[in-house]
Amino acid sequence: MDLLSFSNELEAQADLLPRGALENALKGHASSIRQIHREQVVPMEQAMKFVRARSTLSQSIRLLQRTAKDLPVKVTNVLSSIDEAEYLITHNASRVVKQETDVYMRSLIGYFRQYTDWVKNSLTGEVAQCKPISNLIDSMEIVACSFIVDSVNTFWFGLGGCCVFLVPSIILSVKLAKFYRRMDTEDVFEE
Template sequence: MSESYTELLFFLQYSKDVSRKFEGMKVDLRGIILLESEGKQNLISFTETGINEIDFAAYLEEVNKGVTRINLVDFASQLDAQADQLPKGTLQTSLKGHANTIRQIHIQQVIPLEQSMKYVKARSTLNQSIRFLERTSSDLTVRVRDVLAAIDATQFLISHNATFVVNQETEKYKQTIIGYFKQYIDWIRTSLALDVATCKPLSNIVDTAEILGCSFLLDSMNTFWFGLGCSTLFLLPSIILSVKLAKFYRRMDTEDVYDDDIGNWN
């Protein structure tokens, strides 16, 4: 491979194609707005709602309470104790009946409600949500301020430097791809010079032997073999015809012409 062919293969064909593709990439990020001013104001307003002043302990205490305001079993026991202090009569019997009714309500309604999956799951979810909100609100103001600062810094980068950085990285990537082509061409050139070119003398010997053996020796012998083949082709029918006509051959003692001449002399 000659130098001119290498230049044509690499620079004109591949390099120009790659450059043309990358030059068609026009990246402009200046129109990107990460967060509008209205969104920033909403974040600031959210931090000023007083979420960090919520008494989460009171909410957790309410969530962890039972279904009823008081313990019905204890309340029924207190009614029984009060009834025992009263003289026997209608009032005592009524209080004891109310105490038993309260116990039945606790057994038939309160306990199944507390053990139901929906109630347990709802209370657990609410408990976790309150605790998560408590952890989040403790430093919410600092987090919002950091987020707004990061957004402003990113917005400045996008508006002023992002387009230049993208174009610069695109150019580096283009040069990297072109470098791969150049490395491949250099490898081909090195392989031709060190691996293939070293076999050139042997290749010349083989080519010379082929020319001498085929062009001069075998080609001239082809004429001889062609003539011999044609002779054989025409000789075989002649031999067959001679054999077929041999039965018509009759050996004679003397020729007829010679006998006629002797008779004339006499």
């Protein structure tokens, strides 16, 4: 239990009581509880914090001791790796750089070839697969419309007009033909 909050509640209850011996006794007990808290509880809490810190410190020291056992081996491994890398750099650096440059160059050339192949396939397979037929149709339209039909529009209009008047004129000429034949054979019409 928290002694300070209990002493505060006890003092608050004492203030609610009428003035007298009971109120004074309760206030005295509240102050003695605060004194007990100051003299005994606070030093105990500090000692517990110290014990906890000490146990945490001892656990950290044990963990450090366990990890420090492998530390010389790890340091030796790192130093040997550094020596190997230094030897590699001093003796094989130019050859390694040249090899990696060649590999990078080949990969770039491969990307460029792949792109050009894709462009060729796109042009021949998707874009230009009907181009000759399209060009032929466009050329026929240009020749037919621009050079032939447009230049003889009057001719076509006249031919259409002749076709419209040709059928009635044939009918009329057949009807009139019998009269012409009669005119040649009869004398009545010869004057």
